Amino acid sequence: FFQHSANIFAVASTATSCAFLSTGSSTVANAALLSSSSSSLPPLNTPAPDFELPNSRNNNDGSTTTSLTSLLNTKKWTVLYFYPGAFTSGCTLEARNFQTDLPTYQNLNAQIVGVSVDSVEKNSEFCSAEKLEYTLLTDEGGHVSKLYGSSLSIPGFGTFSNRQTYIIDPRGDVRWVFVDVDSKIPRHSGDVLEKLRELQE
Numbered sequence: 001f002f003q004h005s006a007n008i009f010a011v012a013s014t015a016t017s018c019a020f021l022s023t024g025s026s027t028v029a030n031a032a033l034l035s036s037s038s039s040s041l042p043p044l045n046t047p048a049p050d051f052e053l054p055n056s057r058n059n060n061d062g063s064t065t066t067s068l069t070s071l072l073n074t075k076k077w078t079v080l081y082f083y084p085g086a087f088t089s090g091c092t093l094e095a096r097n098f099q100t101d102l103p104t105y106q107n108l109n110a111q112i113v114g115v116s117v118d119s120v121e122k123n124s125e126f127c128s129a130e131k132l133e134y135t136l137l138t139d140e141g142g143h144v145s146k147l148y149g150s151s152l153s154i155p156g157f158g159t160f161s162n163r164q165t166y167i168i169d170p171r172g173d174v175r176w177v178f179v180d181v182d183s184k185i186p187r188h189s190g191d192v193l194e195k196l197r198e199l200q201e
Contacts, residue, residue, distance in 0.1 A: 040149045041148070041149035041177055041179070042147075042148060042149065042166075042174045042177070044174055044175060044177070045173055046173060047172050047173055047174075048068060048080075048148075048166065048168045048172055048173065048174045049147035049148055050067070050068050051067060051068050051144040051147065052065050052066070052067035052068075052069075053067075053115070053137040053138055053139055053144060054120045054138045054140075055120070055135045055136070055137050055138075056123040056124045056126075056135055056136040056137070056138075057127065057135060064120075066113065066135055066137055068168075068172065071111065071113065072170065072171075072172050074111065075109075075170050076109050076110055076111045076170060077108065077109060077110040077111070077167065077168065077169055077170060077196060077199075077200070078110070078111055078112075078113060078166075078167075078168040079098075079110055079111070079112045079113070079165060079166075079168075079192055079196070080113050080115065080148075080165070080166045080167075080168060081094070081098070081113070081114050081115070081163075081164070081166070082114075082150040082161040082162060082164050082165070083095070083114055083115070083116050083161060083163055084116065084152070084160050084161060084162070084163060085116060085117075085118060085160065086116065086118050086122050086123055086125075086126035087122075087125075087126055087129075090182065090185050091116075091163075092130065093185050093186065094181075094188060094189075095114065095126070095130055095132055096130060097185075097186070097188065097189040097190075098112050098114075098134065099130065099131065099132050099133065099134070100189070101189045101190070101193060102133055102134065104193055105193070105196075108193070108196055108200065109170075110196055111134065112134040113135050113136075113137060114134070114136040114137065115136070115137045115139050115144065115145065115161055116136070116137075116138070116139065116160075116161045117138070117141070117145070117158075117159065117161055118136075118138060119138060119140075120138045123136040123137075123138055124136075139161060141159065142160065142161060145159070145160075145161040145162070146159075148164070148166065149164075150162045150164045163181045163185075164178060164179050164181060165177070165178040165181060167195060167196060169199070175199050176199060178191065178192065178195075
């Protein structure tokens with residue numbers, strides 16, 4: 001779930017409906033349909049969609065973007081997770097758990113990268129506040145989220161990244177997609193680690 005201004009959006013993991021609950025009154029607005037590209041998830045065992053996005057921290061070479069190619073050049077597995085918004089309760093818990101488990105991912109030759117439509121500045125602040133040692137990418141307009149079938153379009157509020165996680169192998173193929181993440185945030189990182197070990201066997 002993510003919070004925008006004074007409203008809380010309860011987003012179903014199927015990304016097909018959304019309830020708007022106003023925190024300033026007891027009024028519950030009518031549910032609004034979401035336009036989602038979740039039906040166009042990249043097929044398993046096929047190349048992951050290419051991208052290059054601004055990142056939350058400068059790279060060692062001084063560049064400020066991260067591409068799929070640069071991630072694959074590390075010869076590591078990539079856990080690419082999309083999240084609706086920094087500093088919200090669900091996204092903060094998810095980020096903290098990935099950070100806690102980061103040494104385990106590193107021992108499995110894996111790197112973690114987060115993606116949202118948040119600005120570079122907001123993602124940088126989020127990394128600093130939560131002491132995140134991995135990179136967050138800014139997908140302005142949600143174009144890459146759409147390529148990965150992880151975009152949510154809310155009428156009147158714009159496009160956001162849906163909470164989904166992709167495991168990409170060192171060759172660049174999508175090996176697994178987690179779509180029902182919202183209901184399992186506390187254990188999600190553990191689930192990803194379990195699947196990663198299974199895929200590496």
